Amino acid sequence: MGLVFAASFLEWLSIFIIVCTSIWYYFKLKYSFWKTKGVRFITPAIPFGNIKDMILLRKSTTEMTKELYDAFPEERFVGLFEGMKPMILIRDLELIKHVMVKDFSYFQDRGLVSSEEIEPLSAHLFNLTGKRWRSLRTRLTPTFTSGKIKMMYHLMTECAHQLKEYLERSAQNGEMLEMKEVMAKFTTDVIGLCAFGLQSNAINNSDSEFHRMARQVFCSSPLKGVVAVLQIAFPSLMKIFPIKHLPAVVSKFFLRTVKEVMEYREKNNVSRNDFMQLLIELKNKGRVHDDEPVKSEDKLDRTSHKESETNVEFTDNLLASQAFIFFVAGFETSSTALSFCLYELALNPEVQERLRDEIDSTLEKYEGKITYDAIQSMSYLDKVVAETLRKYPPLPSLFRAVTKPYVIPGTSVRLHVGMKVMIPVCGLHYDPQYFPEPEIFNPENFSDDSRARRPHNAYLPFGDGPRNCIGMRFGLLQAKLGLCVLLSNFKFSVCDKTQLPIKLDPKIMVMASESGIWLRINKRDM
Known part of the structure; x- marks a missing residue:
């Protein structure tokens, strides 16, 4: 009996050793990818690759990106592993320009995996790929021209006036406020x-449905953090075990709201110069063909614009997805930029006073009114906002996926289809060769002289090329208006x-800040 047990134990031990050895060799083979190509790479941790601390929620994506960027400062690009998948980090500005602009036809997609069946609101411009993305981007671009945004400006000023009134009492009492929450409202x-053409009234109503939906999208929790990282790092696993990232109540709210607004406008013959109106027009036109002319201002790469026709059917889900991403992106990026900007102005009162002086002197020229042209004329305001986005870019890194085999210029390194390319935005923004003393908040980083000396691609808060942020102008105007109203009335x-x-x-x-951005607000001395 004892001999049988010993033999059985040895058999299982042998199987265990064989399995462990096989797994070890499997990972060793996978993680030898960059070595075989002669590319310097950062040593991965099994099975996380180079994103272990992010998966385990030990470090933010910003901290992780900076570390990866700084690992080999002399290299043009560095090999990484996202889980077990090889990925490449581009440090060289000329290569970044190739990826995002010059050779865009090789890097058209972001490499995100989504399922419209599981997540109805995932078919938005940020996620879409190939010709479907190209067609939709071309049709949505006209909403975000300077002329169209200027027509929306009076709507923004209504909200800014409500913000001022909301803060009056708190400022009178010198209260402490969590500014991220205030700016989010x-x-x-x-x-x-x-x-949407709807009064959400989030400023005065803490139970505003729009604001509750926004908070559900961006509320942080360990589970949501891990799921978000796993969706990026292990897309194949997430296909087998699909998990919804958005709460069902959020999807239902946006699908219902978009449908109701469209039906109301069509029934009552209501037309407005806003994003929803463009979606209605797209829906009424039915299908859009990919062989229609591309407008020049969208800067799309015509070399990959083939003559073959692709139909894009504007379903309710597709239209609601565009409204959803416009809401989410505009809500989060602008509120984050505003709150971080106020944080830096509180830490640097001399910058705050100089900006306030510019606002005061400009308003004198415009009869005390914060007009669209008044905001566009404020050069120091532009510098302050630009410096805020340097220190606190909305996305710490940008990604592009290889859509056809590509050889890195000046090398023999070949990137295969599906491989991700990482552009480390916050690494560039904190590189002292581009921004001296990068930890210091210095709006003069964006003086005319500084801009002229610095390579263009060292500053990428909104990306670059055809897949840059479509709502950049809208977001900047919203943030600048908010700052003008706040600083002209409060300290x-x-x-x-x-x-x-x-x-x-x-x-x-x-x-995002882990514990919010708390500041004291006071009425300014007039």
Whole structure:
């Protein structure tokens, strides 16, 4: 009996050793990818690759990206592993230009995996690929021209006036406020009015449905953080075990809201100069063909615009997805930029006063009114916002996926279809060769002289090329208007609850403070 047990134990031990050895060799083979190509790479951790700390929620995506960028400062590009998949990080600005602009036809997609069957609102411009993305991007671009955005400006000013009134009492009492939440209410109202034509009233109503939906999208939790990372790092696994990233209540809300607004406008013959109106027009036109002319301002790469025809059917889900991403992107990026900007102005009162002086002097020229032209004329305001986006870019890194085999210029390194390319935005933004003393908030980084000396691709808060942020102008105008209203009426300073320095939240993919941005608000001395 004892001999039988010993033999059985040895058999199982042998099987265990064989299995473990096989797994070890499998990972070794996988992780030898860059070595065989002669590319320097950062040593991966089994089975996480180079994103272990992000998966385990030990570090934010910003911290991780900076570390990866700084690992081999002398290299033009560096090999990485996203889980077990090889990925490449581009450091060289000329190569970044190739990926995002010059050779865009090789890098048209972002490499995101989504399922419209599981996630109805995932068929939006940020996720879409190939000709479907190209057709939709071309048709949505006219909504975000300077002329169209200027026509929405009066709607933004309504929300800004409500923001001022909302803060009056708090400023009178010198209260401490969590500014991210306040700014989120403001941007929710702006997007609700400009995109949907609806008064969300988030500023005055803490139970606003629009604001509740926005909070559900961006609320952070360990589970949501891990799921978000796994969806990126292990897309094949997520196909086998699909998990919804959006709560069902959010999907239902946007699908219902878009449908109701469209039906109301069509029934009552209501027409407005907003995003929803464009969606209605697209729906009424039915299908859009991919062989229609591409407008020049969209800057699409015509070399890959083939003559073959592709139909894009504008279903309710597709239209609702575009409204959803417009709302989410406009709400989050602008509120984050505004709150981080106020944080830096509170830490740097001399910058705050100089900006306030510019606002005051400009308003004198415009009869005390914060007009569209008044905002466009404020050069120091532009510098302050640009510097905020340098230190706190909305996305710490950008990704492109190889859509056809590509050889890196000047090398024999061949990138295969499906491989991801990482552009480390925050690494570039904190590189002292482009921005001296990068930890210091210095709006003069964006003086005319500084801009002229610095390579264009060292600053990428909105990306570059055909897949840059379509709502960039809208977001900047919204943020600048908010700052003008706030600084012309109030002063902001640090308080007992202000976190110094800010600790970034590792549970959310965009840049966000872990404990909010608390500041003291006072009425300004007139």
